[in-house]
Amino acid sequence: MHIPLEVLIGTSLALLGIGIYGILVRRSLLRMIIALEIAFNAGNLSIISFVSHSKNFDAVGRSAILVLIATEACALSVMLAILINIYRVFKSIDVSKLRKLRW
Amino acid sequence: MIAQVIAPALPLLLSAFIVPFLRRVKDFDKRVKTACAISVISCIISLTLILFPGSVLWLASQSKEGISAKLVPESQLSKLYVDTLSAFFILLSLIVLLASDIYSYKILREEDLPEVYYSLLHLTVVGLYSIFVAEDLVSLFVAWELMSVSIYALIYIRRSNVLALEAGMKYLMMSALASSLMLYSISLLYGYTGTFEFSGVRSTVLNMQDPKMVWIAVVFMTVAFGFKSAIVPFHTWAPDVYQETLDPITALLSGVASKAGIYLIIRVYYTLVPSPQLRIFLALLSAVTMTIGNVAALLQSDVKRLFSYSSIAHMGYVLMGLASGNPLGLVAALFHSLSHALAKPLVFLSSGCFSYSIGSRDLETLRGVGRKHELLSFSIVIGLLSLASIPGLSGFVSKFMLIASAFEANLIWLAILGILNSAVGVAYYIRVIQYLFSSRGKKVEKAIKVPVGMIVPNLILTVLCVVFGLFPEPLVEYLTSVARQLGI
Numbered sequence: 001m002h003i004p005l006e007v008l009i010g011t012s013l014a015l016l017g018i019g020i021y022g023i024l025v026r027r028s029l030l031r032m033i034i035a036l037e038i039a040f041n042a043g044n045l046s047i048i049s050f051v052s053h054s055k056n057f058d059a060v061g062r063s064a065i066l067v068l069i070a071t072e073a074c075a076l077s078v079m080l081a082i083l084i085n086i087y088r089v090f091k092s093i094d095v096s097k098l099r100k101l102r103w
Numbered sequence: 104m105i106a107q108v109i110a111p112a113l114p115l116l117l118s119a120f121i122v123p124f125l126r127r128v129k130d131f132d133k134r135v136k137t138a139c140a141i142s143v144i145s146c147i148i149s150l151t152l153i154l155f156p157g158s159v160l161w162l163a164s165q166s167k168e169g170i171s172a173k174l175v176p177e178s179q180l181s182k183l184y185v186d187t188l189s190a191f192f193i194l195l196s197l198i199v200l201l202a203s204d205i206y207s208y209k210i211l212r213e214e215d216l217p218e219v220y221y222s223l224l225h226l227t228v229v230g231l232y233s234i235f236v237a238e239d240l241v242s243l244f245v246a247w248e249l250m251s252v253s254i255y256a257l258i259y260i261r262r263s264n265v266l267a268l269e270a271g272m273k274y275l276m277m278s279a280l281a282s283s284l285m286l287y288s289i290s291l292l293y294g295y296t297g298t299f300e301f302s303g304v305r306s307t308v309l310n311m312q313d314p315k316m317v318w319i320a321v322v323f324m325t326v327a328f329g330f331k332s333a334i335v336p337f338h339t340w341a342p343d344v345y346q347e348t349l350d351p352i353t354a355l356l357s358g359v360a361s362k363a364g365i366y367l368i369i370r371v372y373y374t375l376v377p378s379p380q381l382r383i384f385l386a387l388l389s390a391v392t393m394t395i396g397n398v399a400a401l402l403q404s405d406v407k408r409l410f411s412y413s414s415i416a417h418m419g420y421v422l423m424g425l426a427s428g429n430p431l432g433l434v435a436a437l438f439h440s441l442s443h444a445l446a447k448p449l450v451f452l453s454s455g456c457f458s459y460s461i462g463s464r465d466l467e468t469l470r471g472v473g474r475k476h477e478l479l480s481f482s483i484v485i486g487l488l489s490l491a492s493i494p495g496l497s498g499f500v501s502k503f504m505l506i507a508s509a510f511e512a513n514l515i516w517l518a519i520l521g522i523l524n525s526a527v528g529v530a531y532y533i534r535v536i537q538y539l540f541s542s543r544g545k546k547v548e549k550a551i552k553v554p555v556g557m558i559v560p561n562l563i564l565t566v567l568c569v570v571f572g573l574f575p576e577p578l579v580e581y582l583t584s585v586a587r588q589l590g591i
Contacts, residue, residue, distance in 0.1 A: 020280065040283045043283060043290045050293055072286075074248065075248050075251065078252045082272075089262070090265075
């Protein structure tokens, strides 16, 4: 409650920026997935900060955040499975080696 | 009421859970055959459940504001909502799913793929269904992720194909990025309005003095939907993925999954945040998408890649109707979604048949194949002419209304650009037809016979294309009631 809302939202925006930058710039698939996770958590942090600063007790917001985190975990587990498969086929997780198709 | 709302999704969900248990059957042929039978039957049951009198489609078209029902009576986050708009998109996705299901049988035998493929296909459509009936932002996000995760797995199902893996990697990264942007925009909308429910968000935004802050959230959301619908600055994954995945998945992706983005754009721009000033953003996206899609399609020599770029261009046409913002524009955009969702899977599937028979997707090697397969060439010509909007087919009716709506909304530059783009489109559709029937060059000798299972879905889609082109009135009437329900 002591941290003002502006600071929290600013932090979440910065996290989103870091995440998108990481996805666009990094060459390692694992790092890209970590950057994705950062971008997801920017949204989570922003919802949490709105919930904690709302005037009345917001049970829906609190439960929604748990649902959202669980959903992202599902998506992440599928992504990691795909990452392992890519490593088995290519023996590398370097994106710059996956350049058979024209961009 | 809740029974009618969830009934069409239940057979699909049930088949998705039964099919993995078929692993116990030892014989591969038998296994795939059973999986296909279960899937097709469940899809037909779903179609009848949504079409019979008294189903959710009828209830929604008779009620004034659509019907809503709660999954758990006390909960605040389990409200489902169906109006004529969502019923229309549900029907669309089930038709395309039926065609993909029938077509997949031969592909699965040919490529020796696991039968879990069918479960994933059905889970994708269950995800789409949940998107269409969601009434709050959290359920919407969960449904969106269900659809996305099933599609990731579907694209990766050919686990040793290098090109498919690369295309899938691109889709994975782009789509996950879109999801994260969508989550952030959901958080912003929640922060501005204090609620996740669509109705709550709408009433709060309508009462706001200055809704400019909400526009940031809407722009974030449009970017997220643009990634899924392959709208131009965010389209880079589409040609590669459409080109490298199996034909039925391409049909599902370009026919239906891209329409989920269009559905959500309609929901956000017409229901959640009804600000007319925002629609100029859609007009700009539409102009860029049409032009780049069509020009890039002119340069392609791979059939599937050509159709992928044309799919991008058609998303631009649909956005043109949404940018106009009048009832005619909405009716036209929905009608064009339908005619694209019928014609694009049709050309993807029938060009897949030609490639199957000749063993290549290159236009140059496909020269003259059309003369070998009469039924298939009939259906692909109908599909291509419908995409090129020749009178008498569904594509003509919708594109005529789209351009008329842009003129009506005083977006004359957009309408003229649309007409020019249509002309460019006709050029490359006719080029494909010319290649298929040209007699120059060497004769096609080693064309394999195409199995009946791959031809039947093409015929279903062809018949629907012609029917909606010759008798558009009932559909236009239905879509006008959609516009009335949305209050435009």
